[in-house]
Amino acid sequence: MAVVRRRWFQTPWEFKESVLFTAAAVVAGFLIELATSGSGLALPRLPVNAIALSLFATLVLSIGLGFRNTPVVEWFGGIPLGLSLIFAIALLSLIGGIVPQGAVSSGSLAAQSGINHIFSSWPFALTIILFLANLGLSLSWKLVPFKMKNIQFILFHAGFWIALSCGIFGSSDLQRLIVPIEEGKASNLGYTMESDTPQHLPFSVFLHDFSLEEYPPQLLLYDPHSDKLLMNKSQAIIEVRKGATASWMGLEVLVLDYIPFALPGQKGIPQPADRSTGIPYAKIRISAGSVQRETWISTGSPVLKPDAAALGNLFLILVPGTPKSFRSAVTVQDNQSHEVMANLEVNKPVTFMDWKLYQMGYDEKAGRWSKLSLVEVIRDPWLPAVYLGFFMIMAGNILFFWNGIKRTESAS
Amino acid sequence: MIMNFNTAALLAIACWTIGALLSLFARRTPSLKIPAFVISFSGALVMAAFIAFYWSLLDRPPLRTLGETRLWYAALIPLVGFLVEYRWKIEWLKFYCMGLATFFLVINMLHPEVFDKTLMPALQSPWFIPHVIVYLVGYVLLAASSVTALHNVYMQVRHKGNDAGEAVSHYLALLGFVLLSFGLIFGALWAKEAWGHYWTWDPKETWAFLSWLAYLGYLHAFRYKIDSSKLQWYLALAFVVLLVCWFGVNYLPSAQNSVHTYTQS
Numbered sequence: 001m002a003v004v005r006r007r008w009f010q011t012p013w014e015f016k017e018s019v020l021f022t023a024a025a026v027v028a029g030f031l032i033e034l035a036t037s038g039s040g041l042a043l044p045r046l047p048v049n050a051i052a053l054s055l056f057a058t059l060v061l062s063i064g065l066g067f068r069n070t071p072v073v074e075w076f077g078g079i080p081l082g083l084s085l086i087f088a089i090a091l092l093s094l095i096g097g098i099v100p101q102g103a104v105s106s107g108s109l110a111a112q113s114g115i116n117h118i119f120s121s122w123p124f125a126l127t128i129i130l131f132l133a134n135l136g137l138s139l140s141w142k143l144v145p146f147k148m149k150n151i152q153f154i155l156f157h158a159g160f161w162i163a164l165s166c167g168i169f170g171s172s173d174l175q176r177l178i179v180p181i182e183e184g185k186a187s188n189l190g191y192t193m194e195s196d197t198p199q200h201l202p203f204s205v206f207l208h209d210f211s212l213e214e215y216p217p218q219l220l221l222y223d224p225h226s227d228k229l230l231m232n233k234s235q236a237i238i239e240v241r242k243g244a245t246a247s248w249m250g251l252e253v254l255v256l257d258y259i260p261f262a263l264p265g266q267k268g269i270p271q272p273a274d275r276s277t278g279i280p281y282a283k284i285r286i287s288a289g290s291v292q293r294e295t296w297i298s299t300g301s302p303v304l305k306p307d308a309a310a311l312g313n314l315f316l317i318l319v320p321g322t323p324k325s326f327r328s329a330v331t332v333q334d335n336q337s338h339e340v341m342a343n344l345e346v347n348k349p350v351t352f353m354d355w356k357l358y359q360m361g362y363d364e365k366a367g368r369w370s371k372l373s374l375v376e377v378i379r380d381p382w383l384p385a386v387y388l389g390f391f392m393i394m395a396g397n398i399l400f401f402w403n404g405i406k407r408t409e410s411a412s
Numbered sequence: 413m414i415m416n417f418n419t420a421a422l423l424a425i426a427c428w429t430i431g432a433l434l435s436l437f438a439r440r441t442p443s444l445k446i447p448a449f450v451i452s453f454s455g456a457l458v459m460a461a462f463i464a465f466y467w468s469l470l471d472r473p474p475l476r477t478l479g480e481t482r483l484w485y486a487a488l489i490p491l492v493g494f495l496v497e498y499r500w501k502i503e504w505l506k507f508y509c510m511g512l513a514t515f516f517l518v519i520n521m522l523h524p525e526v527f528d529k530t531l532m533p534a535l536q537s538p539w540f541i542p543h544v545i546v547y548l549v550g551y552v553l554l555a556a557s558s559v560t561a562l563h564n565v566y567m568q569v570r571h572k573g574n575d576a577g578e579a580v581s582h583y584l585a586l587l588g589f590v591l592l593s594f595g596l597i598f599g600a601l602w603a604k605e606a607w608g609h610y611w612t613w614d615p616k617e618t619w620a621f622l623s624w625l626a627y628l629g630y631l632h633a634f635r636y637k638i639d640s641s642k643l644q645w646y647l648a649l650a651f652v653v654l655l656v657c658w659f660g661v662n663y664l665p666s667a668q669n670s671v672h673t674y675t676q677s
Binding site for chain 2: 079080082083086087089090093094096097098099100101119167174176215231234235236237239321322323324325326345346347348349356358360376378380383386387390393394397398400401404
């Protein structure tokens with residue numbers, strides 16, 4: 001810490017100048033945002049953004065190497081400005097972490113000033129550009145001349161530079177489209193979240209079958225007056241299976257029999273049925289004091305009414321389990337006769353040419369009987385660059401961890 | 413969380429209380445040192461055993477709800493205290509750590525959660541365990557760093573020299589930062605597989621990024637040789653950002669559509 005009082009703008013510049021400069025950049029960003037009524041920043045797409053980023057990187061590197069002893073350049077690539085910019089990014093992210101993003105109507109102050117789309121706003125963009133310049137300058141000084149002991153610094157900082165710059169400059173090339181497909185049909189139309197007008201995809205997706213597997217149904221006690229489900233004594237979700245028990249105040253329930261797929265039969269006794277049509281049935285014994293009774297209850301389906309057991313003002317009901325997994329059997333093909341058959345499942349996307357296909361959703365009202373599958377198709381040409389950055393950051397971190405241990409060992 | 417939890421929790425708290433008392437007595441009677449450690453350590457073992465038991469009961473890793481993650485904190489935080497004592501011969505941290513673990517278990521006893529075996533499809537991923545565990549350990553280390561920093565601030569106020577304490581808070585913050593970085597990137601890689609993109613400024617992501625920036629800022633301030641005693645304040649307060657990230661996010665207006673809000677049963 002400097003003990004002697006330094007006047008404003010007396011070299012070498014330090015924190016005061018850095019904070020002032022950063023604040024000016026953020027204020028300027030908000031002014032541009034207000035002047036453009038909160039239109040945010042529209043980035044160019046490939047190849048323009050790649051050319052712009054390469055030029056920027058070249059400019060930063062050449063300034064760093066050509067003017068490394070110029071005080072202003074030294075300050076621009078130094079820790080005080082870096083710290084100020086880190087805090088500015090943190091502050092803007094804080095706004096983005098509190099104000100709901102993209103939520104308000106376009107006329108409001110939040111939209112005009114950009115705080116409802118902070119991460120595509122001018123103040124954020126300016127801060128990030130300055131931060132990349134700061135980071136790039138400091139990196140240039142560690143890169144040339146190259147020394148092995150700088151490898152940890154280089155991996156972490158270059159990785160961060162690459163991931164951040166490619167993630168942001170490349171965001172304009174990210175394509176995310178939702179393709180709704182019905183069973184037995186094909187579609188090549190994708191929708192964005194914002195627009196109802198579909199876009200034509202360079203391939204089509206044919207849906208053979210959509211299937212959904214549920215967890216076992218749950219046994220619940222329902223109070224129609226308060227519209228509430230009453231929690232049982234053990235505070236557990238009661239998954240229905242043969243022999244399962246549950247108890248509420250003065251009420252004991254035992255599951256005598258459970259058929260996962262059945263249809264109503266004669267005399268109220270359900271008959272096992274095919275998985276595609278059957279619904280879960282459970283035979284339960286209800287004991288309240290000395291009174292016992294046995295009955296069948298079921299979850300119902302879009303075409304079958306559920307069976308509940310009435311207990312005075314309350315109902316013992318069977319509720320379908322939550323989805324355990326769902327998948328779409330699809331064939332993807334383009335007009336150059338590339339063809340892929342695949343099962344799409346959550347967490348298991350499938351790659352086709354430079355696209356990735358994801359199981360996204362289904363008709364939730366129909367649940368297990370949905371004939372509709374929502375497939376999301378995504379293309380992100382910048383992904384390999386961002387991942388390269390991620391892996392460099394992780395490698396740098398491993399070295400950081402390792403050197404940190406060694407340093408404390410030698411210190412103690 | 414049912415009856416077994418209360419038994420395990422009370423047993424663990426008893427171990428920590430007796431262990432802490434014994435190590436206070438051990439200052440006069442050094443022969444008590446080993447029993448004190450064994451008993452304190454057993455508290456963490458009890459929690460570890462309970463987690464294993466609960467895992468098998470649930471048929472899924474107990475990492476889905478806030479209450480479940482508190483079990484892990486309760487098991488892991490005391491271990492950091494013991495490690496610091498072993499490595500740097502600093503005794504006081506373990507008392508704070510066992511106190512914090514007790515606090516987490518008491519919260520769980522006061523707010524029993526619904527026992528629910530289900531795991532939504534997006535969480536059924538090989539990334540689930542590494543992502544959450546790396547974060548858990550990271551938070552544990554940063555919590556310990558923050559507690560150490562608070563203690564250091566207290567020592568400053570009382571004008572006592574405490575260089576070793578400052579080294580510990582720094583080193584724990586460094587380790588925590590490394591784990592936060594891994595957690596963040598593991599999360600991004602998982603998000604790409606599950607939701608299609610590695611970064612969507614989901615409120616939890618934003619707050620995780622913020623906490624990461626807070627510690628990134630700390631490491632650079634430290635590197636710039638800013639007075640380490642001033643940075644103790646910073647480290648003590650940085651944990652507030654982590655706390656918001658950890659469970660405060662659920663209550664923010666921005667979090668209505670987050671994929672990360674822990675199930676509140």
